[in-house]
Amino acid sequence: xxxxxxxxxxxxxxxxxxxPTVSEREARQVAEDAREQGWRKPSFAKEMFLGRFRxxxxxxxxxxxxxxxxxxxxxxxxxxxxxxxxxxxxxxEREARIPDEVIAGxxxxxxxxxxxxxxxxxxxxxxxxxxxxxxxxxxxxxxxxALLSAHQSIGVPQPLKMFGTQEQKDxxxxxxxxxDISAFLLTEPDVGSDPARLATTAVPDGDDYVxxxxxxxxxxxxxxxxxxxxARVPKAEGRKGGIxxxxxxxxxxxxxxxxxxxxxxxxxxxxxxxxxxxVRVPAANRIGEEGAGLKIALTTLNTGRLSLPAxxxxxGKWCLKVAREWSGAREQWGRPxxxxxxxxxxxxxxxxxxxxxxxxxxxxxxxADEDRNDIRIxxxxxxxxxxxxGWRMADELVQIxxxxxxxxxxxxxxxxERAVPAEQMLRDMRINRIFEGSTEIMHLLIARxxxxxxxxxxxxxxxxxxxxxxxxxxxxxxxxxxxxWLPKLVAGTGQLPGSYAEFHPSGxxxxxxxxxxxxxxxxxxxxxxxxxxxxxxxRMETKQGFLGRIVDIGAEIFAMSAACVRAEMxxxxxxxxxEAYQLADVFCRQARxxxxxxxxxxxxxxxxxxxxxxxxxxxxxxxxxxxxxxxPSGDGPWIADATPGPSGRENVHRRIG
Numbered sequence: 241x242x243x244x245x246x247x248x249x250x251x252x253x254x255x256x257x258x259x260p261t262v263s264e265r266e267a268r269q270v271a272e273d274a275r276e277q278g279w280r281k282p283s284f285a286k287e288m289f290l291g292r293f294r295x296x297x298x299x300x301x302x303x304x305x306x307x308x309x310x311x312x313x314x315x316x317x318x319x320x321x322x323x324x325x326x327x328x329x330x331x332x333e334r335e336a337r338i339p340d341e342v343i344a345g346x347x348x349x350x351x352x353x354x355x356x357x358x359x360x361x362x363x364x365x366x367x368x369x370x371x372x373x374x375x376x377x378x379x380x381x382x383x384x385x386a387l388l389s390a391h392q393s394i395g396v397p398q399p400l401k402m403f404g405t406q407e408q409k410d411x412x413x414x415x416x417x418x419x420d421i422s423a424f425l426l427t428e429p430d431v432g433s434d435p436a437r438l439a440t441t442a443v444p445d446g447d448d449y450v451x452x453x454x455x456x457x458x459x460x461x462x463x464x465x466x467x468x469x470x471a472r473v474p475k476a477e478g479r480k481g482g483i484x485x486x487x488x489x490x491x492x493x494x495x496x497x498x499x500x501x502x503x504x505x506x507x508x509x510x511x512x513x514x515x516x517x518x519v520r521v522p523a524a525n526r527i528g529e530e531g532a533g534l535k536i537a538l539t540t541l542n543t544g545r546l547s548l549p550a551x552x553x554x555x556g557k558w559c560l561k562v563a564r565e566w567s568g569a570r571e572q573w574g575r576p577x578x579x580x581x582x583x584x585x586x587x588x589x590x591x592x593x594x595x596x597x598x599x600x601x602x603x604x605x606x607x608a609d610e611d612r613n614d615i616r617i618x619x620x621x622x623x624x625x626x627x628x629x630g631w632r633m634a635d636e637l638v639q640i641x642x643x644x645x646x647x648x649x650x651x652x653x654x655x656x657e658r659a660v661p662a663e664q665m666l667r668d669m670r671i672n673r674i675f676e677g678s679t680e681i682m683h684l685l686i687a688r689x690x691x692x693x694x695x696x697x698x699x700x701x702x703x704x705x706x707x708x709x710x711x712x713x714x715x716x717x718x719x720x721x722x723x724x725w726l727p728k729l730v731a732g733t734g735q736l737p738g739s740y741a742e743f744h745p746s747g748x749x750x751x752x753x754x755x756x757x758x759x760x761x762x763x764x765x766x767x768x769x770x771x772x773x774x775x776x777x778x779r780m781e782t783k784q785g786f787l788g789r790i791v792d793i794g795a796e797i798f799a800m801s802a803a804c805v806r807a808e809m810x811x812x813x814x815x816x817x818x819e820a821y822q823l824a825d826v827f828c829r830q831a832r833x834x835x836x837x838x839x840x841x842x843x844x845x846x847x848x849x850x851x852x853x854x855x856x857x858x859x860x861x862x863x864x865x866x867x868x869x870x871x872p873s874g875d876g877p878w879i880a881d882a883t884p885g886p887s888g889r890e891n892v893h894r895r896i897g
Contacts, residue, residue, distance in 0.1 A: 269436075270534070272688075275688070276538070276539060276542075279614055281612065282297055282612075283297075283613055283615070283616070283618070284298050284613065285615075285794065286690070288762050288797065288798065289617075289689075289690035289691075289765065289769070289790075289794055291725075291765065291766030293733070293759040295755065295801070295805075297613060298607075299805045300808075300809065301805045301808070301809035302603075303809070304369075304606060304609065308365075308366045308369065308609075311364070311365065311369075312366060315373065316372060316373060319351065322345060322346070322349055326341075327380040329381040329661065330649060332508040333381075333649075333661070336502065336507040337508055338381075338383060338508045338510070340897070343387070344896065346384075347419060350362070350363050350418070351377070352391060352392070352416065352417060352418060352419075352421065353417030354370045354373055354388070354392060355367075355393075355398070356401075356416060356417040357401075360409065360410075360414050361414045361417040361418055362417040367543060367546065367605040367609050368602060368606050370392070370547075370605075371546055371547060371601055371602075372550070374388060375557075376554065378550075378554045379554040379558050382505075382551060382555075382668040382669075383507065385551045385554075387421070387508075389548070389551070390459040391416075391421055391422050391423075391460055393540075393545075393547040394541065394544045394676070395416075395421075395423055395460065395464075396466045396487055397416050398543075399468055399537075400413060402539060403485075403528045403536050403539075408487065408524075408525070412466060415465070416466065419897065421463055421466075422460065422466045422468065423458050423459060423461040423464035423490075424458075424459070425468065426438075426470045427455065428453065428454060429454060429513075430882065433677065433681045435470070438472050438483055439884075440452065440469070440471040440472065440516065441453060441471055441884070442471035442473050442521070445520075447524075448521060449486065449521045449523060449526070450518055451469065451494075451518075451520075452884040452885075453515075453516050454514070454882040454884070455513070455514045456882075458511060458512050458513070459509060459511045460511075461497060461510070461511065461512045461893075463893070464490045464510075465489075465490050467488040467514075468486070468487060469486045469516070469521075470483055470533045470534070470537060471484060471486065471516075471533075479530065480531045481530055481531060482531025482532075483531065483533040484528075484529075484530045485526070485532070485537070486521050487521075488525065490893065491895070494516060495891075496514070496891045496893075497513070497514050498512070498513045498514070498515050499513040499892065501513065504667050505667030505668035506671060512892065515889075516884075541619075541676060541677070542619055543608045543619055544676070546601060546604055546608065546619050546622055548672055548676055549597065549600065549601050549622045549626025549630070551672075552629070553594065553598045553601055555633065555668075556630060556633050557598075559590050559594070559633045559637040559665070560590050560591055560594050562660055563587050563590055564578075566640065566641060566660070567583055586640055589633070589830065590637065591826075592830060593629050593827065593830075595803060595806075595823040595824065596803040596823075596824070597625065597626055599802040599805070599807075600625060603618075603802045604622050616689065618798065620682055620685055620689070621795045621798050623682060624683070625799055626672070627679065630672055631666075631673055634662075634666045634669045638662050638665075638666050646663055647663065648661070648663060649661040649663075649664065680788070683784065683787055683788035683791045684787065687787040687788075687790060690769070690790065690794065691769060691773065691780075694769075697718045698714055698715075698718035698721075699714070700713070702778040703778070728763075729766055729770075730763075733756070734757065734758070734759030734761075736756075737756075740752040740755040743804055743808055748821040749824070750825070751807060751808070751824055751825060751828070754824075755804055757828075757832060758800050758801055761793070762797060764839070765794060765797070768839070772790075772842075783847070785847040789838045789841055790842070792838055796835045797835065799827070799831060800828045806820065807821045807823070
């Protein structure tokens with residue numbers, strides 16, 4: 241999981257479209273350079289992957305300040321009333337567009353400025369209440385939630401808040417708090433999670449930069465007023481160059497929204513293809529230094545990713561409500577379907593998982609607000625776990641509803657039944673496993689952070705570009721580290737029967753047994769990771785199946801920890817404590833089964849034979865298996881041409897308000 245230095249940009253070869261061509265190792269190095277290198281604050285998840293269960297970092301559960309609660313609850317009450325009165329999810333689904341008056345109403349409510357400081361005209365909500373608001377509005381319609389999230393979580397406000405100059409904040413944040421919608425533009429037709437090949441350029445020209453290139457999947461881009469654009473500044477004498485972030489006015493000459501994309505879900509999403517041709521951007525609109533763009537994007541996502549699992553929490557709550565009402569009303573063989581075990585276990589899964597996912601999001605959000613811990617891994621785990629479990633809950637709801645789950649809400653209503661959009665929920669939730677880092681990319685990102693301590697002390701040993709003396713020095717350093725670390729993985733608090741006794745209050749389920757399991761599992765996870773690194777060394781980065789399972793185990797035990805801590809907080813606060821303990825208990829029991837299966841699959845799997853089959857598929861060995869079908873796909877290239885130049889298409893950008 242290391243890489244050599246990248247050749248200078250001036251000498252890097254280009255493909256026919258002017259896109260940089262880089263090797264896998266060079267691409268990894270670009271990502272490595274962009275990640276936050278140090279750990280200046282404690283991290284519960286980082287310690288967990290190292291076999292150290294630091295319950296003290298999350299327990300007692302942190303709580304928001306009373307004034308933050310008052311302001312947050314007051315806004316949620318207004319937002320709930322607005323959602324009930326103004327957001328017609330069926331209309332948005334039918335017309336594939338959020339009505340302008342709904343967006344205008346959200347602006348008037350201040351929803352565009354939920355995370356913007358009050359001194360700039362925003363509401364100044366905490367991360368906790370921002371996420372609760374997204375969960376609420378996303379339950380009314382996920383496309384509306386996506387619009388608000390893309391605007392504030394990854395759009396212009398967050399990078400300006402973290403990296404902008406005071407002049408930039410004074411200029412743009414008041415607009416973004418009340419009137420202007422923003423979008424984030426990184427992805428290109430042939431560049432997704434591999435930004436090393438970014439082709440959009442920003443060439444310095446006097447006091448400006450001139451942008452050229454094409455951006456794909458620009459959420460909010462069709463209606464945005466302000467854009468955050470990632471572009472490559474050429475390296476030159478006295479100029480660092482590299483991927484750089486800019487604030488760009490969406491109506492600047494040379495910008496064309498060439499297409500509004502349509503998807504299987506989130507039909508109201510204003511997502512498009514945006515072309516830049518000789519677009520002049522003032523140098524004053526550059527965020528941070530040249531070459532800092534990717535670091536800005538990744539740092540922004542450290543907390544921005546929490547918005548997605550927050551909306552998954554809302555989806556889980558809705559799935560639970562519908563499952564409860566429907567399975568109590570629908571009878572089969574003389575009793576409600578909920579009373580049949582095959583259906584009941586699905587309901588139990590939805591209830592327990594919704595509780596745990598809300599625990600993960602609220603805990604991570606409150607830690608983000610307090611800023612005492614480094615939550616980059618926690619936020620990534622929340623996104624990964626929320627998107628996977630949210631999809632599973634929606635899928636189980638469709639199964640519980642049976643044929644009615646597959647039928648559209650419009651059809652159900654037309655024949656006289658309740659218009660329950662279960663199939664729409666399934667379609668809308670599917671993108672979450674891809675948005676803001678696919679599950680596969682999240683596995684690799686989290687795995688890289690999880691092994692950071694190992695690479696810090698032993699990375700030079702497995703780096704083929706390091707000299708013998710460097711390797712010898714690293715070997716001595718690693719020897720000292722592992723001599724202290726490895727013995728601590730043998731035994732711990734999880735082996736003491738009476739530990740975590742406060743999580744076994746009289747008359748409640750026993751959660752202490754689950755925390756002891758988490759502590760033991762944390763050490764087992766660390767031992768497994770160390771063994772794998774010793775076994776595969778430099779080839780570890782290619783073992784993506786193994787790394788994914790390691791991360792999934794970490795996600796499960798993080799969720800178990802959060803669920804237990806939340807249950808105890810609710811108990812001591814006198815708020816549904818007994819029921820919370822029961823939900824946490826059943827969730828932990830379900831999670832433990834999944835964890836044990838993942839541990840088995842670490843070493844008993846088909847990874848090697850899968851690679852051989854893939855080789856065969858790509859070489860055409862199995863093309864005979866594809867016979868007997870017709871392919872309804874249309875003609876055209878797999879990836880659209882993104883050669884820079886003027887647009888020949890109509891501009892479909894539309895301004896709201």
